[in-house]
Amino acid sequence: MCGKYVTVLECVDVSGFCPVYKVGSKVIIDECLIWRTDDCLVRYREDCPGSANCYPFLIDVAPYFRSLCRGVPPSELGIGGEDGQGYLTCKNLPVEWYLKKGHYTHGNVTFKVKLIPTKKNYNDEYDDELRERGMPPYGTATREG
Numbered sequence: 509m510c511g512k513y514v515t516v517l518e519c520v521d522v523s524g525f526c527p528v529y530k531v532g533s534k535v536i537i538d539e540c541l542i543w544r545t546d547d548c549l550v551r552y553r554e555d556c557p558g559s560a561n562c563y564p565f566l567i568d569v570a571p572y573f574r575s576l577c578r579g580v581p582p583s584e585l586g587i588g589g590e591d592g593q594g595y596l597t598c599k600n601l602p603v604e605w606y607l608k609k610g611h612y613t614h615g616n617v618t619f620k621v622k623l624i625p626t627k628k629n630y631n632d633e634y635d636d637e638l639r640e641r642g643m644p645p646y647g648t649a650t651r652e653g
Contacts, residue, residue, distance in 0.1 A: 514538045514626050515576040517569070517596060517619040524615025528562040535561065535619070537573055538626075542566065565598040565617065572596065582621050594621030 515537040519529045535542060542561060572585055582594020589595050597618045 512626055513577050513579045514624045515573070516622040516624060518622065519617055520595075520620045521618040522615045523617075526562075526615040526617050529565075529617045537577060542573075562598065562617075568599045569596045569619075576621065576623060579623060579625070581623075587621065595619065596621060 517535040517537070519531055519533040522529065522531060572587065575585055576582070576594075582588045583592065585594070587594045587596055595618055598616060
């Protein structure tokens with residue numbers, strides 16, 4: 509479960525063509541839920557615009573979600589830029605590499621990371637519920653013997 513921060517990933521650069529994100533697209537990570545704030549280029553459901561996310565991108569940046577939600581600065585995670593701001597990118601090889609080989613790929617997308625403090629603490633809420641059920645919260649179980 510996450511901590512006291514909401515993580516906002518804002519698309520700042522698209523090299524090549526990306527069918528899902530465009531400059532200005534935002535992905536919000538709140539309570540380890542991932543959702544879009546803008547209308548996206550790909551719509552999987554007409555009744556839910558902005559619901560599409562790029563699965564390969566989410567897999568590439570997933571190792572950072574938990575730490576960012578807990579407020580670990582991007583510089584400590586090794587994703588800080590020269591300006592002190594955090595940046596994440598999908599790991600697609602550059603379009604030029606594929607063009608030289610005669611293949612086509614989608615573009616490479618770069619996101620700026622912003623941490624927003626929130627008063628919610630999901631750990632407290634869910635940990636209390638687990639204790640009421642007689643189960644130790646995640647990360648507190650110990651082995652005996």
